[in-house]
Amino acid sequence: MVESFAVIGAGPSGLAAARNLQRAGLAWTGYELAGDVGGLWDFEGPRSTVYESAHLISSKGTTQFSEHPMGDEVADYPSHRELLRYFRGFAERFGLREGFRFGSEVVKVAPAGDAWDVTVRTAEGETTHRHAGVLLANGTLSEPNRPELPGSFDGDVIHTSAYKRAAQLAGRRVLIVGAGNSGCDIAVDAVHHAEAVDISVRRGYHFVPKYLFGRPADTLNQGRPLPARIKQAIDGRVLKLFTGDPARFGFPEPDHRIYESHPIVNSLILHHLGHGDLGVRADVERLDGDGVRFRDGTRGTYDLVILATGYRLHYPFVDPALLRWDGAAPDLYLNIFSENAPGLFVLGMIEASGIGWQGRYEQAELVASYLTARKEAPRRAAAFDERIRGPRPDLTGGYSYLGLDRMAYYVNKDAYRNAVRAAVATLRGEK
Numbered sequence: 001m002v003e004s005f006a007v008i009g010a011g012p013s014g015l016a017a018a019r020n021l022q023r024a025g026l027a028w029t030g031y032e033l034a035g036d037v038g039g040l041w042d043f044e045g046p047r048s049t050v051y052e053s054a055h056l057i058s059s060k061g062t063t064q065f066s067e068h069p070m071g072d073e074v075a076d077y078p079s080h081r082e083l084l085r086y087f088r089g090f091a092e093r094f095g096l097r098e099g100f101r102f103g104s105e106v107v108k109v110a111p112a113g114d115a116w117d118v119t120v121r122t123a124e125g126e127t128t129h130r131h132a133g134v135l136l137a138n139g140t141l142s143e144p145n146r147p148e149l150p151g152s153f154d155g156d157v158i159h160t161s162a163y164k165r166a167a168q169l170a171g172r173r174v175l176i177v178g179a180g181n182s183g184c185d186i187a188v189d190a191v192h193h194a195e196a197v198d199i200s201v202r203r204g205y206h207f208v209p210k211y212l213f214g215r216p217a218d219t220l221n222q223g224r225p226l227p228a229r230i231k232q233a234i235d236g237r238v239l240k241l242f243t244g245d246p247a248r249f250g251f252p253e254p255d256h257r258i259y260e261s262h263p264i265v266n267s268l269i270l271h272h273l274g275h276g277d278l279g280v281r282a283d284v285e286r287l288d289g290d291g292v293r294f295r296d297g298t299r300g301t302y303d304l305v306i307l308a309t310g311y312r313l314h315y316p317f318v319d320p321a322l323l324r325w326d327g328a329a330p331d332l333y334l335n336i337f338s339e340n341a342p343g344l345f346v347l348g349m350i351e352a353s354g355i356g357w358q359g360r361y362e363q364a365e366l367v368a369s370y371l372t373a374r375k376e377a378p379r380r381a382a383a384f385d386e387r388i389r390g391p392r393p394d395l396t397g398g399y400s401y402l403g404l405d406r407m408a409y410y411v412n413k414d415a416y417r418n419a420v421r422a423a424v425a426t427l428r429g430e431k
Contacts, residue, residue: 002115003027005371006131007099008106011039012357013137013348013364015087016065018096020364021135024372029129030100031120037091037100040141041083047142049161049311050080053189057181057265059216063356068093076216109134109318109344116343119317133343135367136315140348140409143314146307149177151287155303160186163306169194172303175292177284179205179251183308184266191277198300199269200281200292204254206236207243209267217265218354225414228398232257242267249273250280259353261402262410310406313349328408333388334395334420335409336363337370342385351406355413362420369427380427393419 003026007017010032021028034045042048055077056063060070068090074082091097101120108119112130119128144159160182166189174194176183179201190197208217226234236258247253249270272278282296291301313329322341323330332338335349345367348360373381397412425431 002130002132004029004131006031006116006118006129006134008109008118008134008136009039009138010034010037010100010102011041011137011139012087013139013360014039015090015096016357016361016364017135017137017347017367018099019094020361020368022094022096024368026368026371028099029131031104031106031118032100032102033105035102036088037097038084038087039139041080041087043080043084049141051160051163051186052165053185054080056083058218058354058356061216062218062222062354064358065090065361066358077210106138106317109136111322111341111343114343133345133371135345135347135364136318137347138315140313140351141311143312144307145310145312147309149284149287151293152289153287153292153305154290155305157287157305157307159307159309161311166190166193169304171195173301174198174304174306175200175281175300175302176306176308178308178310179264180262180308180310181264181266183306184264184269186306186308187278188266188268188272191272197278198281198302199278200284200294201251202283204252205246206239206254206258206263207246207267207270208239208263208265209242210265212238212242225397228259232259235259243270246270256402257400260399261404261407262351262353312405313409315346318344328405333392334363334366334416334423335411336367337388339389349409350411350416351409352411352413352416355411355416359413359417362417362424366420366424366427369424373427377427377429380429384423384427395419
């Protein structure tokens with residue numbers, strides 16, 4: 001009888017998976033393409049998409065694993081270097097590294113009766129390993145979303161995934177397409193290195209500074225969550241006081257209330273707009289030789305276009321039908337469990353303001369609790385299987401999220417974590 005579970009990926013979600021299987025006394029083997037743990041935070045990793053200036057956009061206290069806090073010497077918003085040390089320290093503390101097979105690219109995951117076959121490519125060739133189940137934890141920020149822009153361009157067009165260092169911008173006229181968190185970070189880099197820089201936006205955004213009242217902004221109001229409309233009203237007024245109206249700097253008015261899309265945690269871009277260091281442009285209409293034409297009829301001349309257009313979910317080694325995936329994201333119970341594939345679990349397929357790595361850790365804790373119940377409390381596991389096949393719980397927390405592909409797996413952190421914790425307690429017979 002196959003006992004071991006496969007963990008795919010050794011980033012934050014993979015480490016959380018390994019740790020919780022370990023805590024539950026369940027055998028596991030991890031597979032990781034890179035040479036060590038860290039996931040995308042390993043700057044030199046083969047699929048890392050972080051850039052030299054990358055830092056957390058949430059503070060360490062709201063992001064870290066609860067059982068492995070970051071030290072007082074770590075900055076409020078750590079760099080990718082500090083985060084790589086953190087994850088390697090986590091792996092070292094709990095003896096997780098020994099369970100991973102590094103330099104191992106998973107190329108296929110398929111059911112094999114009541115078990116699962118995982119086919120792995122290494123320098124020596126391909127091998128297939130049989131496991132009792134599979135935890136997919138390969139992340140959501142590795143496969144670039146590259147829109148096809150009409151027209152032709154004489155310069156270079158790259159995605160932010162190919163941006164590593166500010167030296168790539170030196171002396172160039174740069175257009176950044178998209179004003180998400182990465183796009184705004186790179187715009188600030190470009191101000192100090194490029195000859196000129198513009199940022200093209202399709203819609204308006206809400207900007208949140210990293211500090212409010214001298215403290216990391218996301219550490220405020222951490223008690224009992226306020227109703228959505230009240231929180232939006234209060235926080236919207238506070239942000240107006242601290243950041244002003246982004247429309248003053250050339251951004252469109254947002255077409256949504258705050259927290260109905262992921263906010264931009266970067267007020268430096270507003271600082272530089274106020275100093276005339278960069279400009280805001282309308283949505284791109286087409287590439288045009290040595291420049292770009294915009295939908296408002298204007299045109300700019302550029303040497304480099306950077307697509308800050310985000311990432312798409314990427315589970316290329318799994319039949320999409322197993323994940324009930326025929327839209328922007330798999331249709332999974334609690335974004336984890338597929339009724340089409342018992343024994344296959346997705347970790348990390350959540351996006352939410354403030355959910356942190358502890359939210360991913362709790363996902364892994366739920367999977368480990370479910371696997372334990374299948375062995376030790378089959379009635380509770382069977383009851384949970386019925387919930388997996390049933391209607392999806394409301395995880396919005398009362399917020400009306402934008403109907404965009406990138407929001408397809410967005411949740412409210414409080415609603416989500418409460419649902420996951422309640423499921424853990426039920427599986428353990430605690431309620």
